[in-house]
Amino acid sequence: LRRGAATAPRNALAYGGRPCENNHCKPSFLIIGIGKCGTSSLYYYLVGHPSVRPASQKQLQWFDHAYDRNSFATRYLAHFPKTLKPGEISGEASPGYAQYSNVPRRVYAHLAGVRVLCIARDPAERAYSSYYYNYVTSAGANALPFGLLVDAEVALLEKFFRDDTGTPGKDGRKLHDLSANCYGGTTAEHQVGAAARAYAKTAASGFSAARSMPRANQHLWRQLVGRSLYAANLEWWYAVHDAADILLICSEDLGDAGRAADEMARVAGHLGLDAFDFGPVVGKGKYNAGAQHRGYGAVTPWADAAARSARKPMDPAARRAVANFTAPFNARLFDLAGHACAEWGRAPGGEGRA
Numbered sequence: 597l598r599r600g601a602a603t604a605p606r607n608a609l610a611y612g613g614r615p616c617e618n619n620h621c622k623p624s625f626l627i628i629g630i631g632k633c634g635t636s637s638l639y640y641y642l643v644g645h646p647s648v649r650p651a652s653q654k655q656l657q658w659f660d661h662a663y664d665r666n667s668f669a670t671r672y673l674a675h676f677p678k679t680l681k682p683g684e685i686s687g688e689a690s691p692g693y694a695q696y697s698n699v700p701r702r703v704y705a706h707l708a709g710v711r712v713l714c715i716a717r718d719p720a721e722r723a724y725s726s727y728y729y730n731y732v733t734s735a736g737a738n739a740l741p742f743g744l745l746v747d748a749e750v751a752l753l754e755k756f757f758r759d760d761t762g763t764p765g766k767d768g769r770k771l772h773d774l775s776a777n778c779y780g781g782t783t784a785e786h787q788v789g790a791a792a793r794a795y796a797k798t799a800a801s802g803f804s805a806a807r808s809m810p811r812a813n814q815h816l817w818r819q820l821v822g823r824s825l826y827a828a829n830l831e832w833w834y835a836v837h838d839a840a841d842i843l844l845i846c847s848e849d850l851g852d853a854g855r856a857a858d859e860m861a862r863v864a865g866h867l868g869l870d871a872f873d874f875g876p877v878v879g880k881g882k883y884n885a886g887a888q889h890r891g892y893g894a895v896t897p898w899a900d901a902a903a904r905s906a907r908k909p910m911d912p913a914a915r916r917a918v919a920n921f922t923a924p925f926n927a928r929l930f931d932l933a934g935h936a937c938a939e940w941g942r943a944p945g946g947e948g949r950a
Contacts, residue, residue: 607840609685609868610711620673621680623651625687625711625867626703628833629694630823631816632725633717633847636884636892639689641850641860644877647869651675651688654892659699660692668706685867687711694829695819697773700836711867712837717847718940719824719926720918724910731817734810738803740788740795742820743914748788749821750921753778765835774822774829775815784809787818821918827928834932844933848940851882853898 609615610624625642627635636654643650652675656662664671676686693699694714703710716722724742732739756778762770772778779787792805816823823829833842843866849859860874881897884890919941930936 605862606865606871607711607868609683610709610841613682613868615685616678616680618669619678620669621676621678621686622673622707623676623687623710624685625713626693626707627687627689627691627713627715628699629691629714629829630716630722630826631691632722632729633691633715634850634882635689635691635715637850637856637878637882638713638715638845638863639687640883640893640895641856641874641877642687642863642867644874645864645869645872647684647872649677649680649684649686651686654689655691656688657690657692659702660690660696663702665702665705672706683870685869694826694833695775695823697771697776697832700833704836709838709841712833712842713845713863713866714826714830714833714842715845715847715850716826716929716937717824718937718942719821719826719922720910720915722824722847723820723918724907724914726816726820726823728907730813731810731820734812734817735808738807740792740808741911741914743911743917744791744795745788745817745820746914746917748791749818750917752782752787753821753825753921765831769831771831771835772828773832774819774825779815779818779822784814784818821921824918824922825925827925827932830929830932839932839934842933844929844935844937846935846937846939848937853878 611622615622615624627638629635639654642648656672656675658672658675662671675688677684680686693703703712717725723746727742727745731745756774757772760772760777762772765771788809789805792808795808796803796805810817830842843863845859845863849855856878857874860878861871864870864872864874879898881895882901883895884892885896885901923941926937926940
């Protein structure tokens with residue numbers, strides 16, 4: 597077989613292969629996250645399969661930001677094809693879905709049996725990418741160093757996990773609502789204000805501690821580490837959905853030109869799709885790559901995507917701080933998913949956990 601057409605374990609199609617009724621078709625898959633891990637590439641590679649029909653747009657964010665149970669058919673399903681041929685499916689990719697504890701039950705109420713895809717990246721790399729994409733672009737010359745933001749956030753998270761009683765999960769473990777009870781229970785001033793003021797005293801003239809905490813994308817740059825605690829967020833999904841319906845994809849596998857097609861074959865098998873050579877599809881490059889948002893559907897050739905980034909190398913101490921704090925959460929994630937991301941923690945130059 598050619599690369600990308602390799603055989604992979606194949607499930608039955610979601611909903612018994614009958615996603616459509618009453619002139620509406622339900623999505624057979626949801627890519628629920630995680631942001632800055634490659635959700636755009638995963639989505640556009642999938643719609644390159646001849647049996648996958650796209651939604652009206654890649655990112656709908658309906659179950660988190662626009663949810664109204666009474667308009668499920670008229671407003672949500674309207675984004676998907678009205679009819680599908682036998683064997684065809686559709687789906688969407690909304691990276692925010694993984695972060696909110698109320699989304700899994702909302703999804704289950706309307707789409708029980710939907711296949712859930714989650715793509716995750718080395719936590720330090722994901723946090724650093726989000727730092728540039730969601731923070732530096734807004735704060736500009738007033739951007740705090742990555743390490744200061746990490747230290748302030750880890751301190752917040754450590755206190756949260758000490759104090760929060762959590763919600764009992766079905767396996768006896770506690771479920772913790774990071775978005776609502778950790779970040780939602782504090783402010784940017786409380787989280788990073790002291791660090792910003794201390795840094796302002798040592799920074800060059802003209803630095804503004806206030807402007808170092810921009811309002812734009814605050815829910816993202818305040819959760820650089822928190823959104824890399826994949827298990828803490830995904831446990832809400834495993835508590836509601838059948839574990840067999842959830843698939844973990846390692847960003848490093850999908851982001852490698854030599855492995856992406858075979859990884860897509862594994863994804864296609866999970867969705868119940870016919871074997872397909874993804875080689876030409878992934879050969880176009882990576883989607884929504886780089887520090888500047890050029891559109892989710894903007895493709896960057898592999899050679900250009902692999903070029904050295906203009907951003908500064910990550911501070912080794914900050915990398916270790918993220919790696920050390922997230923390590924037990926990574927182990928829990930791999931246990932839940934039955935799939936491990938072997939390359940996590942292997943930083944350039946041998947840097948890693950302390």
